[in-house]
Amino acid sequence: EVQLVESGGGLVQPGGSLRLSCAASGFTFRLHWMSWVRQAPGKGLEWVANMKQDGSEEFYVDSVKGRFTISRDNAKNSLYLQMNNLRAEDTAVYYCARGEWFHFSYYFDYWGQGTLVSVSS
């Protein structure tokens, strides 16, 4: 059974930093793209970042470029999101999701339960 368990969320002041982790199990982690998707309170889903299987490619939504860094440790079956210079608008539940490419299209086939990040003074 595929499982994705996020951790590391919490309350942080504007300008502060947090590192989210996602522990994966039930599948061969090193064979899959992985993603972070967030959801602000009462709002819709927003893709944040993706990383290729070997870490050689990464993509970010424009609003987090230069502030967030996605990374992975295939030996530990773990995905990370380093978030720096946090803003109030980064407040959201952050989901770890497994990605799948299918005929030149990418979807998120499994999701974790999410971890809440609150940015406030």
Add this chain to the structure above:
Amino acid sequence: SYVLTQPPSVSVAPGKTASISCGGNNIGTQRVHWYQQKPGQAPVMVIYYDSERPSGIPERFSGSNSGNTATLTISRVEAGDEADYYCQVWDSDSEHWVFGGGTKVTVL
């Protein structure tokens, strides 16, 4: 970047059919994926690649995509289908992954 437009809400009586639209410029040339999110829960994929159903998703869920509109159809709606539904595409031009704003389905 690419924009996906969904109606904020759809209401449907039990046993009837719900249709949720997802509009985008020439979306028929894209591959569209759909997610269901119940209150307090993580999203679950219900349709991928326009019309493919993952294992475990009831046959009542189906999808289509043509022209400027993709559609998720839920037949014989049940109370347990009440949720938010999101469409999603990969925009190759911007190399961004895009979600629609979401549609809240209410079962009357």
